[in-house]
Amino acid sequence: MIKVQNLDFWYTPESSILKGASFIVQRGEFLAIVGPNGTGKTTLLNLLSKTLMPKSGLIKIEENSIKSYSNKELAKKIAIVRQEFVPVFGFSVIETVMMARTPYYGSIGFETGTDRKIVNEALEATNTNRFASRTLGSLSAGERQCVFIARALAQNTPILLLDEPTNFLDLKNQVAIYDLLKAAQIEKDKTIIAVTHDINLASQYCDEILLLKGDGSLLHGSPKDIFSSECIKEIFGVDVFKGTIGNENFFIPIGKYTKKAH
Amino acid sequence: MKNETMKGLLTPGILARRTALAAAVLVAVMFVCSFIGSERISLKAVFYTAPDSTTVNPDHEIFVRVRLPRIILAAIVGAALACSGVTFQALLRNPLADPYILGISSGAALGATIAVLGGFDWTLWGRSPIAVFAFAGGLAAVWLVWSIGRMTGKFYITGLLLAGVVVNAFFSAIIMFLTSIAKSQQVHATIFWLMGNMVEEDFLVLWIGTGCIAGGITALFLISPQLNVLSLGEDDARSIGLNTTGIQTFAFTIAAFITAVAVSLSGLIGFVGLIVPHAIRLIFGPDHRQLFPLCAIIGAAFLVGADTVARTVVAPAQLPVGIVTAIVGGPFFLVLLIKYSRKVHWYK
Numbered sequence: 001m002i003k004v005q006n007l008d009f010w011y012t013p014e015s016s017i018l019k020g021a022s023f024i025v026q027r028g029e030f031l032a033i034v035g036p037n038g039t040g041k042t043t044l045l046n047l048l049s050k051t052l053m054p055k056s057g058l059i060k061i062e063e064n065s066i067k068s069y070s071n072k073e074l075a076k077k078i079a080i081v082r083q084e085f086v087p088v089f090g091f092s093v094i095e096t097v098m099m100a101r102t103p104y105y106g107s108i109g110f111e112t113g114t115d116r117k118i119v120n121e122a123l124e125a126t127n128t129n130r131f132a133s134r135t136l137g138s139l140s141a142g143e144r145q146c147v148f149i150a151r152a153l154a155q156n157t158p159i160l161l162l163d164e165p166t167n168f169l170d171l172k173n174q175v176a177i178y179d180l181l182k183a184a185q186i187e188k189d190k191t192i193i194a195v196t197h198d199i200n201l202a203s204q205y206c207d208e209i210l211l212l213k214g215d216g217s218l219l220h221g222s223p224k225d226i227f228s229s230e231c232i233k234e235i236f237g238v239d240v241f242k243g244t245i246g247n248e249n250f251f252i253p254i255g256k257y258t259k260k261a262h
Numbered sequence: 263m264k265n266e267t268m269k270g271l272l273t274p275g276i277l278a279r280r281t282a283l284a285a286a287v288l289v290a291v292m293f294v295c296s297f298i299g300s301e302r303i304s305l306k307a308v309f310y311t312a313p314d315s316t317t318v319n320p321d322h323e324i325f326v327r328v329r330l331p332r333i334i335l336a337a338i339v340g341a342a343l344a345c346s347g348v349t350f351q352a353l354l355r356n357p358l359a360d361p362y363i364l365g366i367s368s369g370a371a372l373g374a375t376i377a378v379l380g381g382f383d384w385t386l387w388g389r390s391p392i393a394v395f396a397f398a399g400g401l402a403a404v405w406l407v408w409s410i411g412r413m414t415g416k417f418y419i420t421g422l423l424l425a426g427v428v429v430n431a432f433f434s435a436i437i438m439f440l441t442s443i444a445k446s447q448q449v450h451a452t453i454f455w456l457m458g459n460m461v462e463e464d465f466l467v468l469w470i471g472t473g474c475i476a477g478g479i480t481a482l483f484l485i486s487p488q489l490n491v492l493s494l495g496e497d498d499a500r501s502i503g504l505n506t507t508g509i510q511t512f513a514f515t516i517a518a519f520i521t522a523v524a525v526s527l528s529g530l531i532g533f534v535g536l537i538v539p540h541a542i543r544l545i546f547g548p549d550h551r552q553l554f555p556l557c558a559i560i561g562a563a564f565l566v567g568a569d570t571v572a573r574t575v576v577a578p579a580q581l582p583v584g585i586v587t588a589i590v591g592g593p594f595f596l597v598l599l600i601k602y603s604r605k606v607h608w609y610k
Contacts, residue, residue: 051497075503082498088355089548091495092270099491103503109487110274120267133270155502223380 001027002048002159002191007057009040009047016242017043019216021057025208027158028189031184032202032223035212036236041195044212045161048193049080061159075103079152080161085144087136093147094132097122100154122154126180141168149177153184153245160184166201174198178205199227200250209234227251272549277371280552284559291563294335295570296329300577303329326490332460334468335527336569336583337562340534342475342524345482345560347535348553349517352489353510361521361535364426365409367583368433369403370396370525373413375440378452392455397526404518412489423601458531460569471527478520479558485509486550495547533587534561534568537595544598 007021016041025031037164045050048059051067059066061077079100091099100122101115111119123129126146136144143167151227152160156231166174182205184190196202202209203223211219211226213235219226229242232251242252299304346361354363373395382391407425414421441449455466481488488509491499500506526532538561541554565583568590572583 046497050500051500071500071505072503075501078501080498080501085495085498087493088357089351089543090492091490091548094271095490095549096269096494099494100502102487102491105487109484111271115267123267129267131379132267235264 001025001060001062001121002193003058003060004048005058005060007059008055009043009052010055017046017101018054018218021216021218023210023218023220025122025191027191028185030034030185030195030206031210032190032196032206033193033206033210033212034197034199034202035218036214039212039214041212042163044210045080045193045195049063049078049161050074051080062152072103073131076155077157078159078161079155079157079163081163083124083147083163083167085148087144090137092133092135092242093128093139093150094119094123096136096147097128097151097154100151118156119154123149125153125183126150127176136165140254142170142173145169146173158189159191160193162192164195164197167195167199174201181205193248199232203248203250205228224249264528270547272547277377277555278551281334281555281559284556284563288337288559288563288566291566292333295566296325296333298570298574299324299329300574315424330567331465331468332480332573333566334472335460336565338468338472338475339524339528340533340538340561340563340565341479341558342520342561343534343565344538344557345479345533345554346517346521346524347505348539348550348557349482349489349513350535351539352492352550353513353517354423355493356423357540358536359523361517362530362532364422364518365403365407365433366431366518366521366525368430369401369406370522371438371452371532372403372433373397373399374455374529375437375444375452378448378455379440379444393526396529397522399521399527401518403433404522408514408518412509439471447566454582455529457582460528460572461585467527471523474523475520478523479554481516481549482513483554484511488549489513490548507528510562517518521555529582531565531584531587533584533595534565534590537591538564540595541598544601558586 002025005022005025006017009018010016014210021044033044044081047054048066050069060112061069061074066074086111088094097119098111098115099110101119102246104115120129123132126149128143128146128150131143133138136147139147145168149165151164152162162181165177165181169177170221181192181194185192190216194202194206206223209219209221209226210262211231212245213219219231227249229240229251232238232240239254241254245254303321303324308325310319310322318515332375344362347359350359350361350363351357353359360576376394376399377395380391384391407422410429411422414425433450441452441577463499488499488504491502491504492506492509494502496506496603512537521535537556539553539557542560546552546556565587568586569583571590572581572586575586
């Protein structure tokens with residue numbers, strides 16, 4: 001469980017990113033963080049992974065303040081898949097995924113049979129085992145994204161944070177990534193928090209939505225409660241078509257040159 | 263299937279085999295090179311003990327007092343520079359980094375220049391003022407660059423590199439100022455020393471140097487899994503549980519120290535710290551757990567070979583070994599680069 005209480009954060013005091021933010025993410029929950037560009041979605045992810053420190057307020061990971069964890073202890077609780085990455089030195093896929101096991105290495109600095117088994121499962125789950133010996137630089141952006149998700153899975157943590165995991169991906173792979181995350185949530189009881197711009201995929205796959213409004217405040221609730229045409233118009237400043245298929249709502253943004261449906 | 267997936271991972275067995283192979287190459291190179299030189303000596307004569315112990319055995323004398331110290335010196339300096347190059351490349355996440363990139367070279371050069379111009383005539387633990395000043399100057403410069411770099415904050419790699427460039431340029435200007443007011447004889451002495459000089463050392467200095475460098479390389483080897491993780495970038499490394507600041511500071515200190523030891527022993531020898539790590543990386547892969555042992559051994563063999571060329575090619579005169587490492591190493595490295603880099607994709 002992740003508990004956030006009265007969290008304040010800013011880069012410059014004049015413009016707050018988060019002001020008194022409080023929310024709880026239950027164990028085994030799939031949460032999407034959404035919001036316009038520049039409202040602090042990645043910042044929030046960095047706060048939850050202790051990459052940044054809050055100005056004030058408390059973040060608790062399983063009853064303990066995040067501050068009380070060493071980097072190594074935290075790496076056994078939280079894995080994160082970030083957006084930007086520039087590989088150097090030509091490490092292969094398998095070597096990169098195996099690096100996730102470093103906090104578990106003994107003093108000799110080599111992986112054990114258990115490490116290999118876990119890495120193998122992560123590669124199979126992400127379907128990256130077919131190019132395990134290739135270097136990261138030789139992969140497409142989408143393939144590389146899968147490798148980083150494999151690395152996060154191999155870290156074997158109860159909590160998984162992802163920053164726009166479906167960026168650069170085609171439709172099939174977007175769905176494949178969300179299927180993969182959903183499977184990890186259901187089968188391994190992982191808590192998953194993903195920053196995304198795709199409110200339709202978020203509505204389909206996520207249990208809860210955290211919407212950053214841009215003024216330091218946020219909305220928290222189920223996809224149905226949060227997403228409405230009015231809300232999207234207000235927060236994102238764009239008109240949308242709303243369609244309903246079965247029980248699900250879908251939103252398509254309307255631009256100046258969008259062909260009108262009616 | 264599982265074995266197929268895990269193929270290419272470094273295991274202790276593979277590491278041991280490759281290290282043993284490299285060590286055999288080093289022993290062979292050292293053995294052969296100790297019998298090459300302007301003075302011909304024979305294996306039989308070197309180990310021949312005269313029944314009359316008062317007779318001087320010239321072959322034995324040359325071998326023990328001239329060739330052996332010089333070969334040991336080249337070996338430890340080569341090992342230090344290669345491993346320091348690996349470390350700076352890992353810390354700066356930059357394949358173009360070398361042991362001198364963060365100011366050690368200009369700091370050492372300035373120290374050496376001051377020592378020559380000062381005309382000191384004392385020694386410290388058998389070391390000349392040039393060596394002592396170069397050691398101190400190198401460490402002072404790199405400490406300055408590190409301090410400035412850390413102040414630039416989150417993107418400290420760019421800050422470090424820029425600080426290194428500026429400090430190098432600034433010190434070079436001071437060196438040029440000093441040499442322009444110095445006598446030409448002094449200038450020549452400084453330049454010759456800086457271009458890499460392998461003078462026969464007494465054994466005490468060699469053993470101290472060997473101890474420092476071997477200890478440093480062992481320390482770096484022990485943090486090699488962490489240096490692997492650091493290649494993912496600082497944020498990701500921290501999220502995988504690394505104490506990034508601690509590891510960076512430790513690795514940086516050790517690499518700067520063994521570089522300064524190497525510089526104080528033999529001046530500035532270029533290229534070893536760049537091409538040996540790359541050659542090993544291109545052939546065997548980027549895993550730091552094998553880079554340190556292999557680079558230490560192959561770096562040693564490379565410099566022993568280069569120094570043998572330096573002292574024989576224009577015999578009885580001697581070339582600074584830095585010229586040989588650049589002339590031999592440059593083209594060799596380019597061949598490797600063209601042959602392997604398509605396979606490696608390290609710039610993407």
